[in-house]
Amino acid sequence: MSLPVEEIAPVPLSAVLRQGTRDAHAGANSEQFIEELLSGALTRDAHADLTAQLLVVYEALEEASAALGSDDRGAGLVFAELTRVPAIERDLAFLYGPEWRDKIRILPATRAYADHVREVGGSLPQYAAHSYTRYLGDLSGGQIVKRMMKEHYGLGEEGLAFYTFPDIPKVKVFKDAYREALDELDLDDDEVAATLAETHLAFTLNRAVFTELAEIHC
Numbered sequence: 001m002s003l004p005v006e007e008i009a010p011v012p013l014s015a016v017l018r019q020g021t022r023d024a025h026a027g028a029n030s031e032q033f034i035e036e037l038l039s040g041a042l043t044r045d046a047h048a049d050l051t052a053q054l055l056v057v058y059e060a061l062e063e064a065s066a067a068l069g070s071d072d073r074g075a076g077l078v079f080a081e082l083t084r085v086p087a088i089e090r091d092l093a094f095l096y097g098p099e100w101r102d103k104i105r106i107l108p109a110t111r112a113y114a115d116h117v118r119e120v121g122g123s124l125p126q127y128a129a130h131s132y133t134r135y136l137g138d139l140s141g142g143q144i145v146k147r148m149m150k151e152h153y154g155l156g157e158e159g160l161a162f163y164t165f166p167d168i169p170k171v172k173v174f175k176d177a178y179r180e181a182l183d184e185l186d187l188d189d190d191e192v193a194a195t196l197a198e199t200h201l202a203f204t205l206n207r208a209v210f211t212e213l214a215e216i217h218c
């Protein structure tokens, strides 16, 4: 009798998350706001509004990164080259002008998302879920978004710094290293389950932001 393969070699966390969120990813991808933004049906304002929402989410996420950077297990998942807040601030200054802080509007779903990240981001499984959902997404679909924003809304590099990782010369190599870091977190079974559940929640929180953006822009 042969053992199921997972009893011989446990499925790595990166594979659990990738396989476990395939449907959630397809759902996020086909949100009306995303589809219309990527097809060029919206305006530069929609891109600016999305960027403003990202600021608040990344402020919360990167506060958690700073705290986990000194955690024994968590430190391996914190990469300085992923830091996005300064790039988002530059984009907002370009998109809204120097008074951008007074001009941006943060949506209720965005506040809820950021509040949640602040609440749970100090725990490694939850942090890993939010870090994975955003950063691997930015390094993957984010690169497609960048191309489409240039093509449809006449943007150059300015206004798209969020999607540019100057300290990551080879995205694929970095993504593999990030997945390895996930796999080396040494989470127990309950923590792996908690990470997967939280990743689903992270996709849901992102979709809620897209729904509110669609109400305004679509």
Ligand code: HEM
Residues within 6 Å of the ligand: 014, 017, 018, 025, 028, 029, 034, 132, 133, 134, 136, 137, 138, 140, 141, 142, 144, 145, 175, 203, 206
């Ligand atoms: C804007 C439309 C989107 C497109 C076109 C897109 C496209 C892609 C593509 C092509 C990959 C595969 C990359 C690879 O195999 O290396 C990917 C991966 C990923 N995307 Fe998206 N995506 C989009 C939206 C999103 C959203 C909204 C999220 C979550 C907020 C997200 C999260 C992820 C994650 C976490 C991965 C990594 C999967 C893994 O390898 O484990 N994506 N995306």
